[in-house]
Amino acid sequence: MFEYILGELTELSPAHAVVETAGIGYFINISLQTYxxxxxxxxxxxxxxxxxxxxxxxxxxFADTKERDLFRLLITVSGVGASTARLILSSLTTDEVKAAITTENVNLIKQVKGIGLKTAQRIVVDLKDKVSADESSVQQILSTSNNTLKTEALTALVMLGFTRSAAGKVIDQILKEMGDMPVEDLIKHALKRL
Structure with a gap:
C-alpha cells in the first residue's frame, strides 16, 4: 500500500490530479476539499x-491525513463505496462530516447527492463511536442556524468555480451579518464579495 506521493502537479481538475514523480504520472482521484x-x-x-x-x-x-482517515472510515460502512465517500468529502468538510456524525445530524449527511436516509443513518450508527469531532467544529456546525441554506449556496458557488474555503468564509460572514435569507439572495450577495 502506498502512503503518500510527492511530486510535480502536472494536471488538476475538481475530480482528479496527475502527479509526476520519477518520470511517471500518477492519476489520482481527489475530493473538492483537496482540489x-x-x-x-x-x-x-x-x-x-x-x-x-x-x-x-x-x-x-488527500491533502491531509485527517481527510484520508475519514475516507477510510466512510468506506467501511455498508453501502458506501469509494466514490460515495469522495462525494461526501466533496460536499462537506472533514469537520462538518465529523460533527454531523457526532451530533447524529442525519439531515446534513442526507443532503449529499446520492445519500438516502438509510445510508445516512447507517453512517451515523456505524461511525459514531469511531469519530471524534473537535468541540469547536461541533459548536460551529450547531451555531449555523440553517445548514441547508449554507450547503446549497456553497455547492452552487463551488460549481461556479470558486474555492470551497473562500466561498465558505464569505457565506459565513454574510449569514452572520444579515441572518437567514433565500438561497438565491445568499448566492447573489456572495458573488458580489468574491
Whole structure:
C-alpha cells in the first residue's frame, strides 16, 4: 500500500490530479476539499489510499491525513463505496462530516447527492463511536442556524468555480451579518464579495 506521493502537479481538475514523480504520472482521484488545497501549487504531497480491483488499481489522494482517515472510515460502512465517500468529502468538510456524525445530524449527511436516509443513518450508527469531532467544529456546525441554506449556496458557488474555503468564509460572514435569507439572495450577495 502506498502512503503518500510527492511530486510535480502536472494536471488538476475538481475530480482528479496527475502527479509526476520519477518520470511517471500518477492519476489520482481527489475530493473538492483537496482540489481547493492544491489550486495554484506546482509541487504537492498527497496522502494516498489505494483500491485494488480485478480490473483496476485506483488511487485516491488527500491533502491531509485527517481527510484520508475519514475516507477510510466512510468506506467501511455498508453501502458506501469509494466514490460515495469522495462525494461526501466533496460536499462537506472533514469537520462538518465529523460533527454531523457526532451530533447524529442525519439531515446534513442526507443532503449529499446520492445519500438516502438509510445510508445516512447507517453512517451515523456505524461511525459514531469511531469519530471524534473537535468541540469547536461541533459548536460551529450547531451555531449555523440553517445548514441547508449554507450547503446549497456553497455547492452552487463551488460549481461556479470558486474555492470551497473562500466561498465558505464569505457565506459565513454574510449569514452572520444579515441572518437567514433565500438561497438565491445568499448566492447573489456572495458573488458580489468574491
Amino acid at each position: 481547493s488545497t492544491l489550486e495554484g501549487k506546482s509541487s504537492v504531497k498527497l496522502w494516498l489510499h489505494q483500491i485494488v480491483r480485478e480490473d483496476a488499481h485506483i488511487l485516491y489522494g
